[in-house]
Amino acid sequence: MEYGLDLEYSFNEFLKGFGISSEVAHIIWLPLPMLLVLVAAVVGVLVTVWLERKISAAAQQRIGPEYAGALGVLQPIADGLKLLVKEDIIPAKADGILFTAGPILVLVPVILSWLIVPFGQNLLISNVGIGIFLWIALSSIQPIGLLMSGYASNNKYSLLGGLRAAAQSISYEIPLALSVLAIVLMTNSLSTIDIVNQQSGAGILSWNIWRQPVGFIVFWICALAECERLPFDLPEAEEELVAGYQTEYAGMKFALFYLGSYINLILSALLVSILYLGGWGFPIPVELISKLLNLPINTPFIQVFTASIGIVMTVLKAYLLVFIAILLRWTTPRVRIDQLLDLGWKFLLPISLANLLLTAGLKLAFPQFFGG
């Protein structure tokens, strides 16, 4: 399966043509994909914010933003600019250091997790061996940032919000990790590239969603809970807690929370599409199409074409899931904190354990379908 574009190799060869050593070329290469992914994440957030405003308006029979640009597409940029130039307020009795460090600790792990999101065979920052496990580990850092900002604000609503966020995040991490484990069991690898390649055999039919329907639903519920999206947005429940841990924040620090939660939503949607919906795979295998059209798969034109189809498919699947998440947010009521914890510990945890056991059994019984 080792085909596809290798931009890093071509870039290094290109720079070597100018007489630059491969080590220096590597250092020049390193920041490029990182910057690209960072820009992609931020643009993704702008698109999601616009979608959120438009879809919520449609759900409530309003028009939504319409004056900033055509159909209000510039509205998120206006929002961002507004937050950028707002005064940065630190409450007099707040703990200045922790108050500032909190939002950073929330945002950084989320952005770091983009390291493992593949958009194609070689289109990711780093194919680390621990792959998806890195994301699980990094997402467990986030509650510390939430607790930190909740505590440092010196406000009872903030503290309650922070505590709720931590409790929620801890209890939903376990079923999340267990459903990822079932996928890893089928793939025999933690790497996201291997997970997608394992699903690429027969197009849409070989996607993991058919083999792991329970895992898919558990993962999606847990991902929504980890993103603190409604119906699980208890840490910032407006009617009870003002805005939870964000209550005292203003300006760019508030924007960091905002950015973090939206980047996390897009990241979760991307990971669902990678784990269960075949990642960059087209519903009909690209090899099959090229064979039908009598085109060799290794010609540069076909390679560029398949790579761009891969990116489009990944983004399309992710935004379909983002759309479902937004629709859920504006149509479902919020659960209570005890219902939330009950759902996590008494329902999702046993179900994901049973799913893991079942997957292991099926893998032994039908190794050709469930990964040998």
Added chain:
Amino acid sequence: MSIAITTQIICFTVLSLVVLVGAIGVVLLESIVYSAFLLGGVFMSVAGLYLLLNASFVAAAQVLVYVGAVNVLIIFAIMLVNKKEDLKPINDIKSRRIISTSICVTLLSLLIRVDLTNVWSLASPQNSIGEESTIRIGEHLFSDYLLPFEVASVLLLMAMIGAIVLARRDVMSKDIATGLPVDQELIEKSSEPLLTNKN
């Protein structure tokens, strides 16, 4: 010296400095909240040191277990019971500090002695396993390290049962600490929606 080695040395220096300064801060800082957050920083830097040693799985496990679970629970507990109260001054604080310092210094010297006398097998590029380490760890856990692994899980199970017994006081009729009968009002009632009883 190549760029890769220079980067490694810089990373190692920064990480070890963070570990040392952070650990000293955890012990010496007055505020328990700062200590808990610094502890998280120390755990993260230790994970960074594992990464430098090419043990990425161990590093991620360190972050997941120590930062994501242990440290979050510590902070959680501190914040649930965090009361602003003046602690009673302890009479013989000086002698206590001398005793604890001497114990710590003895332990440290023991560790340094082990470090200096032991012959460490240094990993060379030939015998380093790198990305394959996840598989190797799994193999070890289910073969020669099976007994310690299972004993650790039994220990965790015992801790879990103990925590449940402590939390659900209706299991015992007497309070463990005071010997008084348990206040049954504190025990969680089966929750019934408020509105169902109205009619």
